[in-house]
Amino acid sequence: MSIKVLVVDDSALIREVLSRTLGKDGDIVVVGTAEDPIDARSKVKDLNPDVVTLDIEMPNMNGLQFLDKLMRLHPLPVVMVSTLTTKGASETLLALELGAVDFVAKPNASLSGGLDAFGENLRQKVRAAAHSDVKGRALKAPTAKVPVRTAAAPNGALIAIGASTGGVEAIRVVLSQMPPDCPPIVIAQHMPAGFTSRFAGRLDELTELKVVEAEDRMPLLAGHAYVARGDFHLRVERSSGQLKCRVTQDELMSGHRPSVDVLFESVAKTVGPMAVGAILTGMGRDGARGLKLMREAGAYTVGQSQASALVYGMPRVAFEEGAVIEQAPVEGIAARLAAALTRLKSAA
Template identity: 85%
Template structure:
């Protein structure tokens, strides 16, 4: 059965491009298009689409206002169609916090890889969105945030590694917001294009006790800091002059991604070994499973987000099936599981 999609955009050209791209493989059907949220509201009621693509800047009602109402009154998987600007990045991240499943950058003549690559990525995200559990997440969003966990002054050389994809913006925030200011360094690979990771780090920094920044090459890894892999760069951890540091490279895509969670986790397994703890969170595909298995084999504690709390149970499922995780846990418990593992490391030391 095909996935029913409603395309909402005030640009006739974008509506035409999205419709053509989505209809390419035959498993996705654009049941209609809408020019603004007022038009979309009635069509969502009449057509009950599986997924909605939504522009942010539209007449009559801002896309963010419409998204907030939609997720409150009729939770539906939404893919945002965003502009690659600083303002566009901020609004897109807000949309993900409001409940959008994922986003794509608006296609343009300069689109890296061309319009065909854009279409492939868009269709993958629509398929993932159709399987996502937005109703379950919408209900859980009302839960009050937990108090910060205690890491009991983890031993020197300890490190936390986190990887995520679709749904990861909210999942990473749920984990990092519980981390205390004295926690070990945290390295993060979140699938996100250039122009968005810096803003993502800045938004996390606003709500966390720790300092969250976009990683730069050769940057030392300090306690109480989290480092987000830069869009279109792999992030590795290396040891130089006795200190753990970030290493950024632009070598080939791994597991279909740059940054790749596998690349990050593999470097952590090699460089930090049993002094690391790792978590794989919501996301489609299998990136991270191989690297997390290497971390576990090296003696690290590893945890995967549980199916019940993952927006897209793809990456955590593969990691679980391949024996890469010690245990699975709801996203709201992952920070405490990581903290407990660090306490055990301290005791062993």
């Protein structure tokens, strides 16, 4: 069955480009377009789309206000179409916190790979959004936040986290429960260049940890989290007896850069049984192979459970391939990681 999409953008040109691009493969049908949220509100009711693409800057009511109302009154999978600016990145992250499934960077003259690459990316994200559990997430009662009191571990321990679609919010939940005495955390979240710096900054604002965008050769310190830069791989290496970031732009792995597999594989090789790892919500299979290598190297591994994952793709593959020791709801993952670190400390 075709995926029905409503395109919301105040630019007639962008509406035309998105409509033509979305319909290219035949499995996605644009059932309507809207030039502003007022127009969109009536068309959501009349057309009952499976997915909405939404611009942020629009007349009458901006996209964030509309998204907030939509997710409270008529939750639907929404893919934001965002500008590659500092302001655009900040607003996009707020949209993800409000309930948007994912985002794409609005096409422009400097877009890497041109319109074909943009179109393929947009269609993949719309397909993932159509299979996401937005309504289930909206219906779930909020879980009381129970921060972990301590995640102390022996020197040389490390936490590795990987995610894709839905991961911005899932990572926030996990990190917000981690105390500042935890070992270093390395994160690979599928996100394009231009957004990861603001993502790290937002996590830094919302958690007790010091969160930064990873830089090459940066030492990994306790109480700090390091986010892979968009369009770059993040690896962990040991140099002069200290764990450090390696940031490179070699070929895509598992279809991605940054790749969760690349990060997890380096953790398995460099940190081995002193690591703990979590694979969170996302479409596809990136991370399953690397997490299995971590488990085989003696690391504790956990996958986000189906009931709490916006898109149960990456965690499902990891579970089916024997890469995870256990599955847990996202609000329970920090406690699982902390317990595994406590066992490491007891054994040290």
